[in-house]
Amino acid sequence: MNYRFQNLLGAPYRGGNAIISDNSNLITPIGNRISVTDLIKSETKTLPCESSSNISRIAVSPDGTFLITIDDKSRCHFINLRRHVVLHRMTMKKPVSAIKFSPDGGLIAFGVGKLVQIWRSPGFRKEFFPFQLIRTFADCDETVTALDWSPDSNYLLVGSKDLTVRLLCLKKIRGGYKPFLFLGHRESIVGVFFGIDNKSGKVCRVYTISRNCYIFTWNYIESEDSNNNTEDLQGQISDPPSPGTPEKNPSGVSTEIVVSGAYGNVRKRKEFDDTGDNAEGEIEFPLHKGKWELLKKDHFGQTPARLTACDYHRGLDLVVVGFSNGVFGLYQMPDFICLHSLSISREKITTACFNDLGNWLTLGCARLGQLLVWEWRSESYILKQQGHYFDVNCVAYSPDSQLLATGADDNKIKVWTVSSGFCFVTFSEHTNAVTALHFMTGNNCLLSASMDGTVRAWDLFRYRNFRTFTSPQSRQFVSLASDQSGEVICAGTLDSFEIFVWSMKTGRLLDILSGHEGPVHGLMFSPTTAILASSSWDKTVRLWDVFEGKGAVETFPHTHDVLTVVYRPDGKQLACSTLDGQIHFWDPLDGVLMHTIEGRRDIAGGRLMTDRRSAANSSSGKFFTSLCYSADGSYILAGGSSKYICMYCVADQVLLRRFQVTHNLSLDGVLDFLNSKKMTEAGPLELIDDNSDVEEGINRQTRGKLGYDLPGSMPNQGRPIIRTKCLRIAPTGRSWAAATTEGVLIYSIDESFVFDPTDLDMDVTPEAVDAALSEDQPKRALLLSLRLNEDSLIKKCIITVKPVDIPAVASSIPLRYLRRLIEALANLLENSPHLEFILSWCQELSKAHGHSIQQNSRSLLPALRSLQKAITRLHQDLADTCSSNEYMLRYLCSTGTKS
Template identity: 75%
Template structure:
């Protein structure tokens, strides 16, 4: 019940800008969530909160503490990155195209429509309205496309689609004539501005140049000229002005006492001259992304053709000109040191971090382009495999969130995945008519199972020994059986009259269960060749079938929204859960009925038992995932997979104001803008294939869950959804839950027992209190010679909690041999009890196995590396 969102895997980068904070943290928008990747530790995590629609712009504060994120609807979240919490929320009145913190972190510049707004950056204080609007510049004649701050945070460059760049001053001068307050304009570009940047003198650190870049691939260099502007003398007494409370006489020129290092002139009132025009010569490709590093004077540019270039300024020397892909680069940026370049391609869902000096990749991650259809956990719960409609299989490290291998041999959508018991072999089924076996040591396809005539496979299963592979078909309604060793087709099981979408072997014997749209669940004895052993009839189509981990119960879901539980031994229906009302919710844009009256999507298409079999997870074509108690048939909890209004089926009630005679307002395509003008939506349907008068969904994805899997350890579970693969875990979110609390069970009593050298009593008291830190403290306090006696005194009811603590200590504690001795004595003393109650202890035992396996692999790699190093040193020292 304590599962909380942990990470999002397999989701592609869909657009927006990516930033690098603290020189090593890559922050990027992933749909309506934000992903943070540590480039040094090779770990990625997704922040636990969501926006109401896809995030389009993000900006990080200079100290890396705060992050501001704005979605497509102008809703803003102000985030504390270190605490991973949202501090403030607000909404801009217009869509935001660019946003940036000032170098001193005090202000935030926002390009909202034609306006440039300067907001004071909020802090940690609780305020009624933390965002304070300081200035608003309304000089632009078209949409603002980019902003850049001067190093002293006093001036701002703003580029616009009106082909100009304007230089604004943040200071307010009282009594200033409006005609003199107009910003300086950099003119000459022939297309919309993509980037505008300040350049500084390395010796004085004063602003002395400006670079402006436009979509046609032109870069203009501007220089500040230390000349006085010709202004008419004002007759009579000189006027007086106040700047930030400082009184001064306004002489022939407006001189700011704070701008002495810029020659005594205000930059927006001085004279700028065009020094140089350069062109990247990438026509017909358009310039789509750029960034400038002030310290190294480097410019990085990305084009719509997938080409990027790195240039040394001001001489415009090309350092690198390479191609990332054939699709448009939507973001390009430097890190603080300027040695890493970050590129993003929304069309491919790809993020790259490239070190330009060594010409090597720091990060190369790409999510699934289309929906994830199926997922599978490895037996030790360390790996998670995903298969999608893009014909690819990806294997992820669950703890780090990184994909370390991608298989792309399939030529059609991947529909089913299954890990073998050995943990190093993965099976996959596809609509291309093949079942493939993958070696996770050598990362290759070592066996391919085919049929005499082409079939489309939609389900997959393997027996416990790994000798037999079975796959169900979509078109011929048959189940094919192969030998894993030889790859030969052994048998074809016929009898179903509809697609076989569910397939699973019993965990205890060789009985195969299959579910089909012909309203039956069939049991097959594969090894004896007897064919169908028993048939369980239903009144509606059966969508999926799963075995309980002990093999004594069978669960299947039907099209009427019910979950049926069968006894596979006696062939009796045990009980039924009615889930139509639980999963119902969400109205599509094209629905003519309300969500309450609609019959679509009110059924479960995927089921998964917990490791102990006490509860079951169910999901389908809805934004909800339901958790049921199997014994009592009650709903324990509902998980909502997304709050993203960019998806269809998230709202229960649609706004009638958005409904017109031609259909929903959101589905009417009245966009006449150029495709290259912004991020091309990857989900948009090509309107040239739409029939006249037909109302298409414009490619809006529908919120749903295609596959659910609970990890063998039982500590986490994953769901393949429209947003990606959501991972929920309770490893990092332990909640205090006393198991046997009494008035004498207190932390003081535990400390007293430790002080009196009573480790057995202290450990039992800590287990009764169920406080994680105290249990670990008591375990470490036991002397190695006393481990056997302490283990013998522990009652059986505390073994589950103790084994979970050992699994956590093995992952974080440096006392490896000490904890392994605990595990060894625990197995010797309570081995018989553990074997008799293996079902209840299975999740904890799986967690312990996962921790020991991971340590074994790490130690093996370290020993191998040391062995090769010693051999090398011995070979070099022996030579004369």
């Protein structure tokens, strides 16, 4: 029951800017979520917080603590990256096109339509309204497109669609100050950057980049009276107050900011008057006093392509630019020397950025859903990840739960490492949508079925397709199953309504099972016998004896189309879902209907933009298309054409919990109530296409579909519809995956402590556990900790047992505590350095309770799977270490012999 969102896999990068924080963390928007990738550890995680629609702009503070996100609805989230929580929320009045923190982290600049707003950055203290608007500049005639701060946070460069760049001063100057205009560009501005002199640290030039592939270099000429700027500032300059006794100005607003920038760590106090003007002391480098001259114009030479993304590294004086034809270039400024010019795709590059050291380039292509991190000095890839741009149709867990395979409408199969969230291999041999996946026993072989008429077997050691199964005539396969021994492969078809049976060893077609009168969408072998169950849209579930060749041995009729079928892990129950929203549970041995769950009201929710009825009154689309039993068979997960995934108790037929897949309003079917104000004569306002985003280089891409719809479902020609296509629970029972419109959502059991005692008494306390340990009674201490069911105490008692006493303590553990102890040992194997000690525990526990484990294998199966997963991972790590040491020793011995 305690499943929580853990990660998002297979979701494509759909647009927005990417940022590298702390030199190693790549932060990118993925739909309405934020993904953080550790480039050194090769791990990716998705923040649990969601925006109301797709995120378009992000900015991170200089110290990497805070993150600001702006979505398509102009809603702003202020997030603590260390804690993964949303601290503040705010809604801007107009769309935000640019956002950037000041170098000292105290201010944030927003490009809100034609306005530039300067806001005070919230801190760690509690405030009634943490965001405070300091100043608003209304100088631009068109939408703001680019922002850049000066190193001292006193000046701001603003690029706009009005073909100009303006230099704004945050301080109010006596006598007035008109922003300096950088003119000459003939298309909208894409990037503006301050350039500094590395010796003096002063601003010496400005770079302005436009969409027509031009970069202008502007030189700063310092005037004679530029240092005498104190008389030009409004207000009286006084000595700063002492840090211990802050003074307030008449308006009562004061703040203290720690500046950690190019000029070192300085604690400064900023005060703002009623008008929001900064009345702080003098400007060290007054840029408004000098003169600017156009030094030169340079062209990148990519016409007729348009420049779509750019970034500048101030320390190395490097500029990276991306174009609409998929080419990116790296240039040394101000000499405009091309260091690299490469083509990474044929689509637009929508984001480009440097890391703090300047050795890594991040490039993103929204149309392909691709992100690259490239080290330009060694010309090698640090990261090359691409999600499924089209909908994910199927997922499959490996037997040890370490790998997850996904298949999608883009004809690709990807295999992910669940712990790190990284895709390590992609198979693209299929020529049509992948509809079903299945792992063979041993993690080394993966089966896939596709609409292209083939079933393929993949070798996960050599990463190749080693066997292909075909039918005499081309068929569209939509379901897949394999028996426990892995000798027989079965696949159901969409068009001929047949089931094809092949031999895994020879690849020859053994049999064709006929009898269904509709598409065979569900196929599964019994876990204990050689009986194959199939479900079809002809309103039947059939059982087949594949090995004896007797054909259909049992038929279970229904009143509506059957969409899927699954076996319980013990093989004594069969569950299938029908088009009327019900889940039927059958006894496959006696052929009787055990019970039925009515799920129409549970899955109901969400109204499409084209629906004429409300979500409560609509009867279409309320059915489950995917079912999955838990590892012990006590509950079942069900998902379908809805924003909800339902968890039912099988024994009591009650709804335990509903998981909402997403809150992203950019998808259709998330809202329960539509706004009638957005309905026009031409239809819903949000479904009327406009070409506003084509100008920015991000063309809209419609989602792919399988080419057919379920009976009773209405196609939608507008936004993607939220739905769940496949559900799978890991063999360990600790996590489950859902293939949805948003990507593959991973839910896992929360590792935080939940107090759930099993046998509580007045004498069972943590103090009693510590007393037993101090009196050298490890057996009593372990039993008390197991009764308390507190994870930290159980691990503490396991570690304190002497190796000599392990057999005696292991034999004294009652059967009801065995599962909890195995789970604790599996967790210790992954995190504890005492490898031999924990393996001794596992060995003695198996010797003492082998018969009990065999008799209660169903209830202990999830814990045993977790233990097997931990041991397999350790074995692989040790094998790799030993292999590398062996080769190293051989090399050292050979060099020693030669010398």
